[in-house]
Structures are given as C-alpha cells and as structure tokens.
Amino acid sequence: MANATKHFEPTSRQGLGYSQPGTVLWLLGPTSAGKTTLATRVVADLRGQGVPAILYDGDEVRGFFGPDLGFGADSRLRVVSVLVHLANKAADAGLQVVVAALTAGQDARDYVRENVRNLTIGYVACSVQACAQRDPKGLYGRAMRGEIDTLIGYNSEYRPPDNPDLVLDTEAYSVDELAARIVASYVWN
Numbered sequence: 001m002a003n004a005t006k007h008f009e010p011t012s013r014q015g016l017g018y019s020q021p022g023t024v025l026w027l028l029g030p031t032s033a034g035k036t037t038l039a040t041r042v043v044a045d046l047r048g049q050g051v052p053a054i055l056y057d058g059d060e061v062r063g064f065f066g067p068d069l070g071f072g073a074d075s076r077l078r079v080v081s082v083l084v085h086l087a088n089k090a091a092d093a094g095l096q097v098v099v100a101a102l103t104a105g106q107d108a109r110d111y112v113r114e115n116v117r118n119l120t121i122g123y124v125a126c127s128v129q130a131c132a133q134r135d136p137k138g139l140y141g142r143a144m145r146g147e148i149d150t151l152i153g154y155n156s157e158y159r160p161p162d163n164p165d166l167v168l169d170t171e172a173y174s175v176d177e178l179a180a181r182i183v184a185s186y187v188w189n
C-alpha cells in the first residue's frame with residue numbers, strides 16, 4: 001500500500017474558504033474500476049470531518065448533454081473540458097474537489113494536466129477481466145453481446161495513464177482501505 005498514496009498539495013484547514021483554494025483529485029480508470037464508488041466515499045468522509053468537498057462525475061455531465069452526445073474522441077473531450085471548468089471553479093471557491101471520469105484518451109489526459117490547478121491524478125486500477133465481472137451497469141455484457149461498440153476496455157484497448165500521482169488498486173484493496181488512505185493524504189496545516 002506504500003505506493004498507493006502520496007501527499008496532496010497542502011491546504012490549510014483554518015484557511016479553507018474563499019481566500020484559500022482547494023485541491024482537485026481526478027480519479028480516472030476503466031469502466032467499473034471503482035471511480036464513482038471511491039469518489040463518493042472520499043467526499044462523504046471529508047464532509048464528515050467538516051471539510052467542504054464536492055464530487056463531479058463524468059456521467060453527470062454526460063447526462064446533462066443528453067443522448068445526442070456520442071462516444072467519439074471529440075465528445076469525450078467535451079465532457080472532460082466541462083469537468084475541468086467545474087473543478088477549477090469549485091476549487092477556487094475553497095472546496096476540495098473529487099472528479100470521477102474515465103478520461104481514457106491521451107488528449108483528455110493532457111488537457112486535464114495542463115488546465116487543472118492543484119491537481120492530483122489518481123489512477124483507479126482494475127484489470128479489464130475484473131471490471132467485466134463487476135459490471136454494475138451491464139456495459140461489458142452489452143458490449144459482449146454486440147449491443148454497443150464504444151466500450152473502451154472491450155471494443156478498444158484501455159491504456160493506463162503514464163504518470164499518475166496515485167495508484168489505487170481496487171482489486172488488491174477494499175473501498176474502506178483506499179478511501180482511508182486518500183483522506184489521510186490530505187495535509188492540513
């Protein structure tokens with residue numbers, strides 16, 4: 001577990017508020033890896049400690065655009081660019097931000113690195129085999145039956161990120177363990 005955590009940019013708890021920007025933890029990884037599960041838990045735990053925190057999920061933004069938004073690179077980048085904007089604004093307002101989004105394309109990853117301030121990228125790692133077994137949304141099943149052909153990890157290769165700041169292995173560690181590590185790695189002055 002030693003390599004699974006790294007200290008975030010320190011943020012003063014006393015200073016949390018409009019004068020002290022928050023941090024952005026960007027969780028990326030394949031479908032069913034555990035991004036939403038982990039992000040939801042981290043935000044709940046931070047709030048439980050009295051730390052203002054917010055979650056932005058890729059599905060939420062995609063849902064806002066509606067069914068016309070496709071799954072090509074441009075559409076995916078559009079979702080990511082909205083998430084980047086929301087994350088920066090919330091962090092500027094002093095919130096600790098957690099983003100959960102596939103972010104599979106190199107262009108999207110580069111965009112995040114270049115445009116998000118106080119950023120930590122967490123790679124939510126899980127083999128495609130294990131993701132396909134979990135399959136809470138049934139997407140792998142649909143891809144296997146040929147009902148969809150846009151599932152990254154099944155219809156096209158999922159490429160792990162090059163230099164994540166954190167690696168969160170959801171096959172090796174439980175939600176409890178990973179969430180506790182993440183929350184502990186926020187540094188308060």
Ligand SMILES: Nc1ncnc2c1ncn2[C@@H]1O[C@H](COP(=O)(O)OP(=O)(O)OP(=O)(O)O)[C@@H](O)[C@H]1O
Binds near residue numbers: 100169175
């Ligand atoms: N250690 C773990 N961390 C997170 N999730 C886990 C872990 N072990 C098992 N799971 C399960 O894996 C599933 C992950 O689903 P989740 O919706 O969080 O994935 P996701 O990465 O957000 O997928 P998507 O890209 O489709 O939104 C859940 O059913 C969750 O309970």
Ligand SMILES: [Mg+2]
Binds near residue numbers: 036037
């Ligand atoms: Mg999700």
